[in-house]
Amino acid sequence: MPQAEHQPVLLDAALAGLGLRADGVYVDATFGRGGHSRGVLSHLGQNGRLIAFDQDPDAQAHAQPIVETDERFTFVRASFAELGERVAALGLAGRVDGVLFDLGVSSPQFDVAERGFSFRHAGPLDMRMNPDAGKPLSDWLHNASHGEIAAVIKRYGEEPMAGRIAAAILDARATGPIADTGRLAAIVASAIPARLAAGKRIHPATRTFQAFRMHINDEIGALERGLEAAFDVLAPAGRLAVISFHSLEDRRVKRFIRAQARPVPPPVPMAPVAAPALLEIGKPVRADAAELEANARARSAIMRVAERTDAPKVSS
The missing domain is CATH 1.10.150.170 (Putative methyltransferase TM0872, insert domain)
Known part of the structure; x- marks a missing residue:
């Protein structure tokens, strides 16, 4: 299938946020049309690995050429809500160095009338990601x-x-x-x-x-399950990077990161405070003027990045 024209949002910022290592193991939780995945692969060496998720059959079709030509790449046709169990089945739970989410609907999905996502293209009223x-x-x-x-x-x-x-x-x-x-x-x-x-x-x-x-598509429920799963598969010092496009998503991401980034009060008086399970990395990132001029979709994008520590997860 020919590659659809699609500009991944905050590509350079996302790659920087993940802190990519040539031999690292990474997860692209939202393959879409593969822009972020291709960016990650371009920074990996022979021993690096990328696992990409998407429940959309069109995304799978766009991933297939990479599957056939790059042994470092694995595609899983599933929602990122299933990320934890699928990564565990690959023997990589607790060994992932970075997880990237690019939330929402990709531009090509809006352009396919048969999917029913857009009122600008007449089509059946479907809207299912899968x-x-x-x-x-x-x-x-x-x-x-x-x-x-x-x-x-x-x-x-x-x-x-x-x-x-x-x-x-x-x-x-x-x-x-x-x-x-x-x-x-x-x-x-x-x-x-x-x-x-x-x-x-x-x-x-x-x-x-x-x-x-x-x-x-139960998008908020899937996001909450996906964030929990991403946390569980990350290795210490692994990075979580999430690109959101509206406040409902971003509030969930912000709440999740901050809940895990708070120091844990001691169980008994005078005991030391436990270290947080996540560290917020930098400030939320938005597209710069150059990207906004080239890609209007980046206008509402915001990315948050956090790093896993070796402390246990805070119970929600």
């Missing part, structure tokens, strides 16, 4: 209550008009199934008062589509 598992969004919308729909839009889209949008969806559903992205986008737009939509940079359906995608 089209071989679970049910498409159209099925969920056909049965969900007003309260369920509104709660998802409010929680994952932070959309103030969540109740109005949910009501509009139920009204439209009464006339026939909502099965394509164009119809859903029009329904959402119709629920937003014109005075609120006027002059906005984003389409009125942007936050609602984001919310539905995150719900259908």
Whole structure:
């Protein structure tokens, strides 16, 4: 399959954040179209190793040429929520020198109408990262209550008009199934008062589509499980680097790192304070002016980096 045009976000910063060693073992938890993986491989020597994860069959197709030509590279078609058990099955638990997450949906996924991620390309209302598992969004919308729909839009889209949008969806559903992205986008737009939509940079359906995608794929739950798994597979001095694209993800990442970066109070008075299990490395990183000019997708990206110590995990 030809390589799709795709610019990995914060590539140089991510490679620097991982502190790559030529003989190290690394995990790319979100292969996508392989930009970050190729960057990591370019810094590894003959004894280095990279394991990449992605549940998307298109990502697997883009990974296959690397699998066939580079014995240092292993691709696992699975969600990063399964990272811990899959890395353990490879005999590498506790031996990984760096794990990288690039969260969200890659640009090429938005451009494929059949996946149903974007209201800009008419297509079936699917939105599953793994089209071989679970049910498409159209099925969920056909049965969900007003309260369920509104709660998802409010929680994952932070959309103030969540109740109005949910009501509009139920009204439209009464006339026939909502099965394509164009119809859903029009329904959402119709629920937003014109005075609120006027002059906005984003389409009125942007936050609602984001919310539905995150719900259908359990993105926040998968992220929380993936972060825990990444921690468990890291070796002492191994690095965790996470690129997020909106506040819901970044808050989870920040909370996880800071919970593990706090010194542990002693179990008895006067005992020494235990060292933290993670060390925050530097400040959160954003794209510089040059990258923003070359890649608009980098505008909302933020990367946090932490380093594993040899201290035990803090119970959550």
